[in-house]
Amino acid sequence: MDELLSLQDELWVAAGETLYIVALTMLFGGVGGLLMGLTLYTTRRGSILENRAVSSVLSVIVNTFRPIPFIIFLAAAQPLARLVIGTGIGNNAIVFTLSLAASFAISRIVEQNLLTVDPGVIEAARSVGAGPFRIIGTILLPEALGPLILGYTFIFVAVVDMTAVAGVVGGGGLGAFALLYGYRQFNPVVTWAAVIVIIVLVQLVQFAGGWLARKALRR
Amino acid sequence: MPIVSLRNVTKTFPGRGKKEAPLTAIDGVDLDINEGDIYGIIGYSGAGKSTLVRLINALELPSSGKITVNGATLSGAPESQLRKARLGIGMIFQQFNLFNSRSVWRNIEYPLQVAGIPVAERNARISDLLNFVGLADKAASFPNELSGGQKQRVGIARALATSPRILLADEATSALDPETTRDVLALLKRVNEEFGTTIVVITHEMEVIRSIAHKVAVMEEGRIVERGSVFDVFSAPQSSAAQKFVATVVRAVPEADELQVLRDRHPGKIVTLSFIDGSITQSTVFDEFSRHQVAFELIYGGINDIQGRTFGHLTLALTGEATAIERALAAVHNRVTVTEVN
Numbered sequence: 001m002d003e004l005l006s007l008q009d010e011l012w013v014a015a016g017e018t019l020y021i022v023a024l025t026m027l028f029g030g031v032g033g034l035l036m037g038l039t040l041y042t043t044r045r046g047s048i049l050e051n052r053a054v055s056s057v058l059s060v061i062v063n064t065f066r067p068i069p070f071i072i073f074l075a076a077a078q079p080l081a082r083l084v085i086g087t088g089i090g091n092n093a094i095v096f097t098l099s100l101a102a103s104f105a106i107s108r109i110v111e112q113n114l115l116t117v118d119p120g121v122i123e124a125a126r127s128v129g130a131g132p133f134r135i136i137g138t139i140l141l142p143e144a145l146g147p148l149i150l151g152y153t154f155i156f157v158a159v160v161d162m163t164a165v166a167g168v169v170g171g172g173g174l175g176a177f178a179l180l181y182g183y184r185q186f187n188p189v190v191t192w193a194a195v196i197v198i199i200v201l202v203q204l205v206q207f208a209g210g211w212l213a214r215k216a217l218r219r
Numbered sequence: 220m221p222i223v224s225l226r227n228v229t230k231t232f233p234g235r236g237k238k239e240a241p242l243t244a245i246d247g248v249d250l251d252i253n254e255g256d257i258y259g260i261i262g263y264s265g266a267g268k269s270t271l272v273r274l275i276n277a278l279e280l281p282s283s284g285k286i287t288v289n290g291a292t293l294s295g296a297p298e299s300q301l302r303k304a305r306l307g308i309g310m311i312f313q314q315f316n317l318f319n320s321r322s323v324w325r326n327i328e329y330p331l332q333v334a335g336i337p338v339a340e341r342n343a344r345i346s347d348l349l350n351f352v353g354l355a356d357k358a359a360s361f362p363n364e365l366s367g368g369q370k371q372r373v374g375i376a377r378a379l380a381t382s383p384r385i386l387l388a389d390e391a392t393s394a395l396d397p398e399t400t401r402d403v404l405a406l407l408k409r410v411n412e413e414f415g416t417t418i419v420v421i422t423h424e425m426e427v428i429r430s431i432a433h434k435v436a437v438m439e440e441g442r443i444v445e446r447g448s449v450f451d452v453f454s455a456p457q458s459s460a461a462q463k464f465v466a467t468v469v470r471a472v473p474e475a476d477e478l479q480v481l482r483d484r485h486p487g488k489i490v491t492l493s494f495i496d497g498s499i500t501q502s503t504v505f506d507e508f509s510r511h512q513v514a515f516e517l518i519y520g521g522i523n524d525i526q527g528r529t530f531g532h533l534t535l536a537l538t539g540e541a542t543a544i545e546r547a548l549a550a551v552h553n554r555v556t557v558t559e560v561n
Contacts, residue, residue: 120312128305128333128377129305129334131302138329142321218361
């Protein structure tokens, strides 16, 4: 317990780092995943921008990268991170690689949630002369908003999970904190302190996501 | 010139993958719909009527043939032109297809937004439409707060927002109960009468055709097998498909098992009189029976009113002297079609 008190500052710094990584990942990966998910959905057979070539190529790319365990992806994508953002280590490298990995996962979640929109509603929009991009912005996304919020909430939790391995490439956050000060120094209290902070964070986001989704669904 | 014209139109959907054979949904259809008509298209599910209606507003493009709507040729036109054409064609759906994320007001506003109508004009138009469909108090409601009939009325208001000259109704009453169906059909009739909107009604229910359509086409396996005025098709259906549909609403000639029951109860001569020409009145016919001292009892059938013209089949059990019956039947022969029932 004394160790934990002496590590208080480090704990809050780690919590801040986790928030930093997760927030930026949700921003970049969220937008990237949304665009990819929209492309997957709209280029499907019979959809508003049907395009077989784009659909199959993107699908293969997503299916190739999505199942790679993140810790391996992190190592494998390090050269790319160095190329794009100039460094392969630290929190920003983590944000880059995590955004990339998350966008593949998010793309499938977005696609799945868009598929819950009744095709008849899309047809109604087409029947009044709306073009595909107008339909995406004014009908498709608003109609799927509730499920999309729940999907992103789910992904948020998964991203918090993935940040835990940031320490591998010199990043920080609660995962690195728990392993460094708790596990390696045989101090379960410190490990559990990190766990509790994560639980609180996840609960808050889950609650907020559920509340927003209910508002969007009006039930 | 017809407002909708299809010439030798075919629509084939490719099969999924190599295993599935391509499906010909529309097979060489010619169709002319005149401005101001309520044109019914009836067929069983899979007959191709939903595809046909989607060809009219270019939600589906024909595989071959020529389609002209509102004076513009749709077949082969670029997508941007098709979108413009769709603004002049409203559509309502079986499942209403309202935008659940938008209030009633904003559902009706959507086509006006797409058409680029200024806000002030939009607001006036939406108020008018809400009053027209009787939902002025529901403007702020969301679709999930409405009953089926209310939803369809919103659908109608939305479809009419841009004042289209054509309204397509795809099984618009099939998800509604009989009373609501009557309300919605009455509303469609008002749309036709007050705005002169041409309405194409797709349905599998002959009752819908009977109550509002002027003309009807019967579809089977992607082809139109019979067409004509509703009165003609109802009073003398030619194709077997049309006969089956007509039989669903017109009580015509007793079937074999029903006939057996009737025969057991009525030992006399049984004949069916078919009043096909709407101008013949029944009383002139029945007067002949009385004059020849033939007693009759009405045992089966009915008289139908199709837009003010009547027709029907009445099956009578006749009792009296055989010669009197012969003379009475000979006397009415030139006014109605007499069929002896055996």
